[in-house]
Amino acid sequence: MGVKTALTTLMTLSILMGVSGCTSQTNQQSLITTQQIAPQDHNSMMNHLYVLQKIAQENASNRAVGTLGGQATAKYILDEAKKAGLHAQMLPFENRKKQVGQNIIVEIQAQSKDTAIIIGAHYDSVPMGPGINDNGSGVAVLLELMHTYAKLKPKHTLYLAFWDSEEEGIGGSSEFASKLSPSQLKGIQAYVNVDMVGTKNPTIQIADGDQSSIQDMENMLKQRGMAESDYKPLLDSLRNIPFHRDDLALENHLKTFFKARGLEVKEDVSTLTASDTAPFLGKVPVASLILFNEQMKGDELEFAPCYHKACDTIDQVDPKSLQLAYDAVKDLIQHLNQ
Numbered sequence: 001m002g003v004k005t006a007l008t009t010l011m012t013l014s015i016l017m018g019v020s021g022c023t024s025q026t027n028q029q030s031l032i033t034t035q036q037i038a039p040q041d042h043n044s045m046m047n048h049l050y051v052l053q054k055i056a057q058e059n060a061s062n063r064a065v066g067t068l069g070g071q072a073t074a075k076y077i078l079d080e081a082k083k084a085g086l087h088a089q090m091l092p093f094e095n096r097k098k099q100v101g102q103n104i105i106v107e108i109q110a111q112s113k114d115t116a117i118i119i120g121a122h123y124d125s126v127p128m129g130p131g132i133n134d135n136g137s138g139v140a141v142l143l144e145l146m147h148t149y150a151k152l153k154p155k156h157t158l159y160l161a162f163w164d165s166e167e168e169g170i171g172g173s174s175e176f177a178s179k180l181s182p183s184q185l186k187g188i189q190a191y192v193n194v195d196m197v198g199t200k201n202p203t204i205q206i207a208d209g210d211q212s213s214i215q216d217m218e219n220m221l222k223q224r225g226m227a228e229s230d231y232k233p234l235l236d237s238l239r240n241i242p243f244h245r246d247d248l249a250l251e252n253h254l255k256t257f258f259k260a261r262g263l264e265v266k267e268d269v270s271t272l273t274a275s276d277t278a279p280f281l282g283k284v285p286v287a288s289l290i291l292f293n294e295q296m297k298g299d300e301l302e303f304a305p306c307y308h309k310a311c312d313t314i315d316q317v318d319p320k321s322l323q324l325a326y327d328a329v330k331d332l333i334q335h336l337n338q
């Protein structure tokens with residue numbers, strides 16, 4: 001998850017106004033309890049995170065793009081793909097700071113080559129920390145999906161996209177998306193982004209496919225007496241974010257998944273331009289899953305404890321959150337393959 005000024009301003013605003021689902025009361029409703037999720041695969045996902053943490057420890061405490069920690073992370077993903085008997089494509093690129101990044105695309109072939117589902121997560125950290133929740137957690141979920149689907153032949157080709165340089169200009173996914181041809185774009189049934197999904201006591205945030213949350217936010221701010229001139233420019237910028245007519249179907253499916261588990265979700269558009277969903281918006285149907293635990297730290301908004309800090313270690317990760325994210329994405333893939 002990267003930072004966006006307009007986004008943080010808006011989120012700060014909504015938190016101060018009590019609009020966001022981050023007050024302690026709403027948080028209580030979305031707490032994931034052990035009763036709701038049976039422990040299954042989460043130990044192997046935690047093992048991936050231990051490895052990523054060790055990589056950071058041995059490489060200047062981070063796994064940022066263009067660093068030894070970043071390269072060691074890429075090697076770990078490649079080794080895992082090899083273990084699963086899958087071919088991984090390495091796609092090098094240069095980001096806006098002229099650092100060399102490497103996207104890693106693992107393909108699980110389907111009955112038809114013309115249609116595809118892409119599940120994406122960035123594997124780079126910020127230079128300030130090891131990035132275990134942001135976004136080792138997304139990487140762990142993708143690796144687990146990779147091992148699950150390695151020996152299956154799904155209806156649509158499944159691409160697991162491990163992006164580099166998200167924290168530096170959303171570099172990797174932008175590079176990849178810019179090279180997709182119109183016919184490739186047409187065949188993509190969904191791009192699903194997985195970012196910061198290990199958060200403890202999370203608010204489950206999914207992409208708002210029909211921008212309904214913007215209207216809700218406007219109504220709330222109006223009701224609370226905020227002047228229109230204070231919020232209109234920000235809300236207008238959110239309304240200008242492109243969307244695809246099939247985003248809503250993906251949103252509804254995820255909503256149903258979480259509702260069946262008694263969990264509340266927050267629909268959101270403000271985070272979509274701050275992660276690897278950005279380059280796919282409006283081009284293909286997009287879904288996104290982020291688990292936040294937002295709080296104000298002085299004047300600053302923290303999306304989750306230790307966000308972009310040296311303390312974003314495995315201690316910040318709840319295996320139950322990882323398992324929930326894995327289950328949700330797997331359920332969506334299965335649904336799309338029906």
Ligand SMILES: [Zn+2]
Nearest residue numbers: 001002134167
């Ligand atoms: Zn981030």
